[in-house]
Amino acid sequence: MEPHEIVDLEPCPCCGGVGCVTEEGGWCLYIQCMDCGAHTAGLEFKNQEEKLDAARRAADVWNMRKVIAPGPGE
Numbered sequence: 176m177e178p179h180e181i182v183d184l185e186p187c188p189c190c191g192g193v194g195c196v197t198e199e200g201g202w203c204l205y206i207q208c209m210d211c212g213a214h215t216a217g218l219e220f221k222n223q224e225e226k227l228d229a230a231r232r233a234a235d236v237w238n239m240r241k242v243i244a245p246g247p248g249e
């Protein structure tokens with residue numbers, strides 16, 4: 176089971192684009208918009224179970240529209 180298989184993401188709150196579960200360095204993940212780059216805060220995980228839990232929490236944050244909008248030039 177991978178994180179993107181268990182989350183149900185609303186469209187991007189900034190642009191209506193597609194959100195994607197993004198892993199960073201094998202210890203952190205966040206949801207990021209494929210179009211404008213808006214993203215949630217990163218959530219750390221230590222193992223597969225925590226990774227899935229982090230994905231669910233990141234998806235909740237995303238669906239509450241609590242995203243960090245991309246800065247100019249980013």
Ligand SMILES: [Zn+2]
Nearest residue numbers: 187190208211
């Ligand atoms: Zn977007």
